[in-house]
Amino acid sequence: MRIEEAIPFPYEFEIRNTALVLIDMQRDFIEPGGFGETLGNDVSLLEAIVPATKTALQAWREAGGLVVHTREAHKPDLSDCPSAKRNRGNPALRIGDEGPMGRILVAGEPGNQIIEALAPIGSEIVIDKPGKGAFYATGLHELLQQRGITHLLFGGVTTEVCVQTSMREANDRGYDCLLLEDCTESYFPAFKAATLDMVRAQGGIVGWTAPSAALLAALRSGQ
Numbered sequence: 001m002r003i004e005e006a007i008p009f010p011y012e013f014e015i016r017n018t019a020l021v022l023i024d025m026q027r028d029f030i031e032p033g034g035f036g037e038t039l040g041n042d043v044s045l046l047e048a049i050v051p052a053t054k055t056a057l058q059a060w061r062e063a064g065g066l067v068v069h070t071r072e073a074h075k076p077d078l079s080d081c082p083s084a085k086r087n088r089g090n091p092a093l094r095i096g097d098e099g100p101m102g103r104i105l106v107a108g109e110p111g112n113q114i115i116e117a118l119a120p121i122g123s124e125i126v127i128d129k130p131g132k133g134a135f136y137a138t139g140l141h142e143l144l145q146q147r148g149i150t151h152l153l154f155g156g157v158t159t160e161v162c163v164q165t166s167m168r169e170a171n172d173r174g175y176d177c178l179l180l181e182d183c184t185e186s187y188f189p190a191f192k193a194a195t196l197d198m199v200r201a202q203g204g205i206v207g208w209t210a211p212s213a214a215l216l217a218a219l220r221s222g223q
């Protein structure tokens with residue numbers, strides 16, 4: 001398969017060697033009334049990517065592609081949360097505190113669940129990650145290697161934090177990565193734009209970007 005419109009040049013992949021990785025589409029970041037909103041963020045920016053992401057996810061499932069979901073999630077005893085992460089900025093609500101949707105960024109809490117529209121199904125991989133990157137302190141690389149995955153399509157939030165970190169980690173591990181432009185978002189539009197530019201600069205130093213419509217077209221045409 002080939003995504004002709006990909007920047008900085010066409011992206012080639014085989015479905016059997018490619019996974020769709022959706023980063024941290026969890027309620028606390030995306031839904032009104034969650035942790036993201038308590039921090040003063042406009043979550044409607046993030047909510048806006050849900051329809052395109054859902055369409056891409058459904059098409060990828062129908063094509064038989066592997067799906068990976070991640071959540072930024074700590075153990076209930078916070079043993080995997082460095083104090084530097086918990087205390088930085090002296091926030092009113094810290095990781096592990098009781099927030100509007102349960103304990104902030106703690107596995108198993110209501111706010112830590114992936115939003116209903118994109119909920120994992122069947123044998124899709126779900127990774128709870130204590131860091132920003134999906135490869136740090138998780139078994140993701142090994143799981144992908146076991147399945148012969150060499151290419152990753154990324155979506156999720158936020159573009160410049162967990163998505164970009166995960167893409168850079170993947171790049172260093174040898175994956176060819178493409179970021180779906182309309183399936184990722186930031187609370188800061190300028191940061192999203194800068195990240196897309198950074199990823200594809202210098203001949204795709206981190207990878208490629210493309211609109212999800214280009215992926216859908218490739219899947220439809222089978223080429």
Ligand code: C5J
Nearest residue numbers: 024072157158161162
């Ligand atoms: C993610 C964050 N998922 N912004 N987390 O990007 O802290």
